[in-house]
Structures are given as structure tokens and as C-alpha cells.
Amino acid sequence: QVQLVQSGAAVxxxxxxxxxxxxxxxxxxxxxxxxxxxxxPGQGLEWMGWINPNTGVTHFSQxxxxxxxxxxxxxxxxxxxxxxxxxxxxxxxxxxARDITAAANFWGQGTLVTVSS
Amino acid sequence: xxxxxxxxxxxGSPGQSVTISCTGTSSDIGxxxxxxxxxxxxxxxxxxxxYEVSKRPSGVPDRFSxxxxxxxxxxxVSGLQAEDEADFYCSSYAGTNTxxxxxxxxxxxx
Numbered sequence: 001q002v003q004l005v006q007s008g009a010a011v012x013x014x015x016x017x018x019x020x021x022x023x024x025x026x027x028x029x030x031x032x033x034x035x036x037x038x039x040x041p042g043q044g045l046e047w048m049g050w051i052n053p054n055t056g057v058t059h060f061s062q063x064x065x066x067x068x069x070x071x072x073x074x075x076x077x078x079x080x081x082x083x084x085x086x087x088x089x090x091x092x093x094x095x096x097a098r099d100i101t102a103a104a105n106f107w108g109q110g111t112l113v114t115v116s117s
Numbered sequence: 118x119x120x121x122x123x124x125x126x127x128x129g130s131p132g133q134s135v136t137i138s139c140t141g142t143s144s145d146i147g148x149x150x151x152x153x154x155x156x157x158x159x160x161x162x163x164x165x166x167x168y169e170v171s172k173r174p175s176g177v178p179d180r181f182s183x184x185x186x187x188x189x190x191x192x193x194v195s196g197l198q199a200e201d202e203a204d205f206y207c208s209s210y211a212g213t214n215t216x217x218x219x220x221x222x223x224x225x226x227x
Contacts, residue, residue, distance in 0.1 A: 035216070037163075044120075044221040045155070045163065045206050050214070059214035095162060102151035102210040103168035110162055 002026040004096050004108035011114045017084040020111045022096035029077035030054040033099035036070065036081045038092040039110075046092075050099065051079060086115045121146065121207055121219035128225040129197045137222045139190045139207030145217055147188040151210035154183055154192045157221075158203045166205075167192060194224070202226045 007021040022034060035050040049060035051070040058070045069082040079096060094111045097104030122140040129135035139146070139154075146152055152170045155163035165174050167183035170190065180195045190209070194201055207219040 037218075045157075045208075045218045047208070047216040047218055050216075061215060097163075100165075100174075101169055102149075102216070103153035103165055103208070104155075104163070105165045105168070105174055107162035107164075 002098065002106045004098060004106055006094075006096060006108040006111045009112040009114070011116060012086050014087055014115055014117055016086050016115075017082055018086060018113050019080055019082040020094050020096075020113070022079045022081070022108050024077045024079065024098070027098075029072075030074060034070075034072070034079040035097045035099055035104055036068075037095045037097060037104070039095070040089070040092040043092075048081070048094075053079060083113075086113075088115050091115045119217070121209060121217055123205075123207060123219040123222045125220070126223045126225065128227055129194075130227045131197050131199065133197050134193060134195045135197060135224065136191050136193045137205055137207075137224070139192070139209075139219045141188050141190070141209055141217070143188060145188075145209040145211040146185065146190050148212065149210045150185070152183065152185055152190040153208045154181075154190075155206045155208065156201075156203045157206065163206065197226050199226050 003025045005023045030053045033050050036048040051058045053072045072079045096108040098106040154167040157163040170185045171183040182193045205222045211217045
């Protein structure tokens with residue numbers, strides 16, 4: 001069965017970076033794009049960007065351009081999202097999700113990132 | 118990209134139908150047949166309910182249906198059940214390899 005398992009919660013100081021991993025299993029990793037979506041406490045979903053695991057090509061929301069990096073390691077079927085220059089407003093649950101024709105049909109369990117001094 | 122517009126809340130009694138709207142622009146909903154809907158229960162990851170405007174993934178009950186007219190998409194839940202109470206989010210492809218979500222609608226089953 002398709003599974004996306006994310007890394008555990010992280011606490012970071014303002015100005016630091018965080019890297020969240022997303023381990024995929026149960027399907028051919030390079031065949032489906034991976035999206036990253038975040039959700040601040042009590043707020044809605046916010047799309048961050050996506051990566052094509054086959055080519056490594058990425059596309060980001062303008063809001064995160066210059067601050068987000070998405071990579072993958074096909075040898076261990078894992079995608080990564082790194083967000084730099086963290087501020088308190090980046091406190092959120094970060095989800096990875098597998099794409100199916102411009103929709104996300106499988107989701108990771110979410111990773112809580114807390115930014116606090 | 119600006120977020121899609123959804124009503125903050127919707128409600129209905131068990132057995133009734135409720136429709137949630139999602140309004141975008143001619144650059145997203147109005148220009149593409151790639152509208153999706155997600156259900157999210159508290160503390161859980163979102164679940165895909167509708168994709169490509171009106172298609173249901175395997176396992177989603179046919180009580181859930183989607184449609185689109187112009188720049189507005191809609192999700193209809195028929196035969197409301199207690200377990201349908203959740204937050205619902207719409208999403209659309211917005212061109213140049215980007216997506217946009219709606220602000221979310223809290224569905225209450227009375």
C-alpha cells in the first residue's frame with residue numbers, strides 16, 4: 001500500500017533552517033510528483049511547491065521562492081523540503097503528498113515545525 | 118496567487134444535502150478542469166474526495182459530488198452523516214505549475 005512517512009517534529013530558532021523528509025513506499029517513487037503543503041495552527045492549507053522525483057525539477061509558490069528547497073534521493077525513495085530563514089509565522093504542520101493529475105491522493109502524517117526563540 | 122474563496126461554515130441535518138462553493142478567477146478555476154476537494158478531520162491529514170472537478174477516488178462514497186461553472190466550483194454532500202462533519206478545502210491548478218487552496222469550510226452536521 002502507498003505510504004508517505006515523514007520525519008518527526010522539530011523546534012527551531014528564528015533565522016534557522018529546517019529540513020523535513022518524506023519516505024515513500026508502495027509505489028514507483030519516480031512516477032509521481034511530490035507536493036508540500038503546510039497548515040499553520042488553526043489555519044487552512046497552503047501550497048508550497050512540488051518536485052518531480054524523476055528529474056528533480058521543482059516549482060514553488062511565489063511566497064516561498066528563495067527560501068525553500070525541495071530535493072529527493074531516489075536510492076532511498078525519499079523527498080525533502082528545506083525552509084530557511086525561519087520566522088514565527090512558519091510554525092505549522094508540514095505535509096508531503098503524492099500527486100495525481102493536479103490533486104493529492106496520498107498524504108504523509110504531517111510534521112510539526114515550531115519556530116520559537 | 119490569491120487563495121480561492123470558500124464560505125467559512127456550512128451546516129445541514131442528517132440526511133440532508135449541503136453544497137459548499139469555491140470561487141476563483143479566470144486564471145485558475147475558470148481556466149482549468151483541475152479542481153479538487155479535500156476533507157480534513159481534526160488532527161488528521163487531508164483526504165482527497167474529488168479531483169478533476171467531479172471524479173471520485175476509489176473508496177469515496179457517491180454521496181460526494183463535484184461540479185464547476187465559470188470561476189466557481191462546488192462540492193455537494195448528499196445524505197449527510199455525522200462522520201461528514203469536518204473541514205473541507207478546495208484546490209485548483211493555477212497555471213505555471215502552481216496550485217492554490219481555498220480558505221476552508223467547516224461543515225457541521227446538526
